[in-house]
Amino acid sequence: MAGTGVETEQAGWSSRWAFILAAVGAAVGLGNIWRFPTLAGENGGGAFVLFYILCVIFLGLPLVLSEIVIGRHGRKDAAGSVAKVAQDSGVSTNWAILGGIGIIAAFCILSTYSIIAGWVIYYAGVMGADFFGALFSGDPFASALAGEAPEAIGGRMDSLFANVPLLIVMHTLFMGVTIWIVARGVLSGIEKAATYLMPAFFVLLITITAYGAFTGEFARAVSFLFTPDFSRLTPPIMNQALGQALFSMSLSSAALITYGAYVSRETRLPPVAGMIGLADTGVAIVAGLMIFPIVFAAGLDPAAGATLIFRSLPLAFNAMPAGALIGFLFFVLIFFAALTSSISLLEAVTAWAMRRFAWSRHRAALVAGGAIYAVGALCALSLNVLSDVRLLSFWPSFAEADIMNALDGVVGTILLPVAALLTAIFIGWKADRNLVVAETGLEGGLFALWRFLIAWLCPLAVTLILLFGLFPGLLGS
């Protein structure tokens, strides 16, 4: 693990598989199981899903490879790694700004992420108590929340939102565990967590999807997700799909560059990038196929929005055989996925703080985590006491957004696409060609294809999507 001894390297992953698990863990998260079904549901399914997949293949995959390349060459935090690549390419180290934007994005994402992960913990607790209660009274196949009326189940979300101490306790728990793991380090913290949590995640995912396929309206879910209605595909929705693709693949937010810095020089990167993209997109689609059959079987509205899996799904678990058990497993699954992602977000900020202030890992994780925790607490309050605060009231697209939605919206539709644009220009045009060829290990036609996507298609497509997404009026109405 000490590397070749030529450089004083930071700790690295113990193996190629460890890196893949950690990176897939970073990619697979609330983005796949909560945000993707929410957006697909709100935006009418098929056409959104199709455009999302196009973004993944043509923009996301080439960017995943680019970010890991930057990290592995730079062997530092995101800003430091970009600066190193810039330096070795003889261009301005100001390009480090793209790493900086990513670190800011990671900071913002984690502060909202932790609140939603807190809801997950709460529901895992409720469903778990219900399941174990039923189990001990001899009824392991009970439905969830059996004694409760549907209104009471739906109303749980409102009571949770109104309960400041409870929201803060959940937020504290989630950030606490995240900080603890990141503070333990790359090998005994991050890698270890991923090697336990990710396999468990996949087992749960398959179990629940199979359950939904047999008991729910699978065919309807398939047609909802895959029959495109192109009239629904407006530029703002395309912008959301792009933002979601970047978010879901952990792009533009310093995480992959940072994890790339711990990859051994021997690892061939293109297959790894492909695996990350495939796993991430696969899980998003499977999550859709896990959630929508249950939603349709229970006659719920797929366009329910951010509360879909929290307000709506428990109603379904209430009506299903073994609903208590499945509901409990479902929220445990999301918790595992969220944790491996939050770890990567905090690591991205922590690695930067360690270099920038020459802090120890413990200190950096604690301070960075603490700052994120404070902003997160504001987001929690935006669900209740601060629900009327409109930070971006001057901005039509976000005029109605509360603190948490404003943060989420700005990051998803602006910060991530901008960082992606800069990354593509930097790698496609500024970075030294030999350096890039050597790091990617791509040759011939494959290199030409990748370089075309990153140097031409990404900048062009991202610019257009950003422009028309933010100013749909430009297209005339």
Ligand code: PHE
């Ligand atoms: N990709 C994660 C998810 O889908 C979120 C994430 C974004 C993690 C950016 C790291 C960096 O939930």
